[in-house]
Amino acid sequence: MKARTRAALAAPALTLAAMFAVAGPAAADTGTAQGDLTPVPLNGVDGSGTAMVWVDGTTLTVQVEATGLLAGSPHAAHIHYGADARNQCPTAADDADGSGTITTSEGVPSYGTVQVSLTTSGDTSPDSALAVDRFDTAEGGKITYERGEIEVSQDLADDILAGDAAVVVHGVDYDGSGAYDGDAKSDLDPSLPAEATDPALCGIVTASQMTDMPTGGVQTGSGGTQGTENLGLLVAGGAALAVGGGLLGAGVVSRRRTHRTDA
Ligand SMILES: [Cu+2]
Known part of the structure; x- marks a missing residue:
């Protein structure tokens, strides 16, 4: 009888603990960060865009609009951050090897490594950084991306709200051929041309006034x-x-x- 009573008391206590665990993330910081996307220097992109990130605890909703990208080709896009990075977009001085272009790796000292892959479906971790079949294709050179329910670490959520994260859209067309090609290989994946992965547009997202979530609710890519x-x-x-x-x-x-x- 006594053991049974104890068990009966323990159950509500556990439930209460579970409720607090659920309430925890909801009580965490919420806010928005946004920024303008501008061409990465040296990479020959005449484009622009905007990025908006809604942070609700450890859940992100991300909206990216960009124009002037290579039409009809998929464009990998990520949230980048690095604790040791400058938390800025690259400058021409980042062309470490003097090749005349900024590769993704050459951008890392400024914008850090891939933290979130802005895929249209499925995994959003850095593992999907080059999942080209799950990134938006720039119809007419334009991408309009929106996805919700992207789970990140508390640290990254904090870094984004602190204005230290960058949104980077990749994919350029150095030779103006209208496709990802050329002899230069990607520094990330030698099976891809450098054009497919070199950064095109970059923007640091910084804290902004709370802006309404996208109309029509949170969409999942x-x-x-x-x-x-x-x-x-x-x-x-x-x-x-x-x-x-x-x-x-x-x-x-x-x-x-x-x-x-x-x-
Ligand atoms: Cu990237």
Whole structure:
């Protein structure tokens, strides 16, 4: 009996602990960081863009809009940060080997390493840094990216809110051929041309006034967007059906009353 009582007392205590554990992240910092994306020097990109990051505890929603990118090609995009980095975008002085271009590696002393891969679906960790099939393709040279529910470490969330993270969009066209090609190999993956991975646009995102989340709710990348939207429609449809059913029920009731009054 005594053991049973103890167990019964322990259960609510655990539940309470679980509730606090859930409440923890929600009580963490929230805020937004945003920045303008500008061409990485020497890399021949005539483009621009904006990046916005909503931070809610350790969950990010990221929006990136950019133009002037190589059309019809996928553009890897990441949040970069480095504790030892300058937390700036590269300058022409970062062309360490004097090749006349800034490679991704040459940008690392300024913007740090890949922390988040801004993929359209699936994994968002640095493991997906070169998952070219899961990055946005620049239709007409433009990308419009939005994804929510990106989980990061508390440290990175703090670094972003501190204004130390960079959003970098990769993929350039040095020879103007209209495709990723050329003899120069990527410093990240020699099976890819350097054009596919060299940085095109960069922007440091810094704390900004709290801005409303994207309208239409948090979407989970273009891969997951479809599903989320459908889910939203399903839910909305279900609600409408419930309301409709209620109205129908009311109609039936009033009709009955009318009948009764007539009778
Ligand atoms: Cu990157």
